[in-house]
Amino acid sequence: MSIIKGFQQEIEAALSNLATEKEPTGLYAPMAYVLSLGGKRIRPALCMASCALFDNHRVPDALNPALGIEVFHNFTLLHDDIMDGSKMRRNNPTVHVKWNNNTAILSGDAMLIMAYQLIANAPFSVLNPVLDVFSKTALEVCEGQQLDMDFESRQNVTEDEYLEMIRLKTAVLLGASLKIGALIGGASMQTANLLYSFGSNIGISFQLQDDWLDVFGDSDAFGKAIGGDIACNKKTYLLISALNMLTGSSKQELNNWISKKDFDLHEKVAAVRNLYNEANVSAKAKAMMNYYHQNAIMQLDLINGAKDVKEELKEVAFSLMERTR
């Protein structure tokens, strides 16, 4: 995937200059810190690739909007980490731990504004549709985070509600990244919307895979303990499906594990995994992953664009399905 890899490197280099040495440092140092923690830069790289699909010469026009998307994504991580009380992010302390809550709130706000400054560099001819899709998506990401928090205290979340939540919280930003790139590349709105669907379907598939790997993944390849979601009763697709599928004593047993305060971690993970197997939720999750994956590929196949770029976009989608961690 040499084209997308090239974009990832370009993004990485440009990001490192965004927030450094600006005053007041109390505001900008946390921003530079967050942007320096790495990550795959997959969203901005897909934005540029989507532009290259239609017009290689316009790719430089996509750089700033692509950076805006990455800054926005990191803003959401920064504020989500406060809300979720997460202490670590990419093996480093989160901003609200390294500094404090106020710093994390205010630096995040400034990052959201800076994201818009970068997005507003989109070519004038597509500025309105680019701003439209970006703002709509940004609001949806907030809605997804709200639903995720709402679900924590709700007993009866349906699978459909969960899928809608991850669509909003995770998938639409992938879709928007590709759509914005396509618009800058000169694609029609109809074609840009196909790329949006490709991205959002990949996004949902990706999140379902994440849920699945936490329970059924290869623990060696995973590189971290399996069962983190089970340990903290995270309402994943698997847990929600199991709660909806199981009846009688099995459902009772699952609820007992959820409400237990003191437990042996290995024992709980093994017991819950057994209940998941009883409810056959692994197969169900895999079937849903495949459904969204195939949907994504179907959208991509409908698009006429540079063959080499299209091939790499397809590779991204497939590499996701082959993840073991």
Next chain:
Amino acid sequence: MSIIKGFQQEIEAALSNLATEKEPTGLYAPMAYVLSLGGKRIRPALCMASCALFDNHRVPDALNPALGIEVFHNFTLLHDDIMDGSKMRRNNPTVHVKWNNNTAILSGDAMLIMAYQLIANAPFSVLNPVLDVFSKTALEVCEGQQLDMDFESRQNVTEDEYLEMIRLKTAVLLGASLKIGALIGGASMQTANLLYSFGSNIGISFQLQDDWLDVFGDSDAFGKAIGGDIACNKKTYLLISALNMLTGSSKQELNNWISKKDFDLHEKVAAVRNLYNEANVSAKAKAMMNYYHQNAIMQLDLINGAKDVKEELKEVAFSLMERTR
């Protein structure tokens, strides 16, 4: 001020429809709540007035951007209230008290995005300069809030640093409101910048007046206890000036009052007011207020525009100087 009053009413009506009955309610209800708490709506009204100064027919084009400015202003209040730990706002509990911190963070984020959605409705011909001034200003407001928080733990803040802080935190948004209105009204960039200066000078003068009223205002007209800033050692222009002017035992006495944990409120306010009088900081603050006020009027006088609107803008500036609360 019938023209500006009319705009204020129009804004009030439009705001009440912005966030109501949207889902998820956990995200949008706090937004509707904040926007329902009132306030003078002076920024959006000035935005529309500034547009009317040049072209009355384009005022409807200024409505959405004006609403965006008001939504942005309320977003800053929402997040500032978390950071400052403020329990009440306009005689009602703040969002982080009525709901919780996470709700206040996320609803604020969504308000910032919604502000951009509204701003992006500016006429296409001026969309780029309007977005430029809005984003630049929004970042400056964050910088001002950061400086304000930095000052709390700093011993030696200069008057100039304080003036720069209130310029960023308070004044630039007034300037930007007027500039954006002028651009939508068809004014040249040069003229729009005069209105920006008018607004930011008024803003600084207004904040200095606020500082002054807390200590020397008419307590009956003020409607609340005088000395709130003194009670909590808020680094106002008066306190900073006094710390820089006083020497010897007087300076020692002021520092003693600042570090005292247990005190009688009336005694502290009276003692600090005496020290302020000794340092003659009331006269200094008044002189600075007048300087910025005159500066504002000077900028306005340079502008050719509808006479009735110009007269009302001047009245706004003068009414500020006559405030007793």
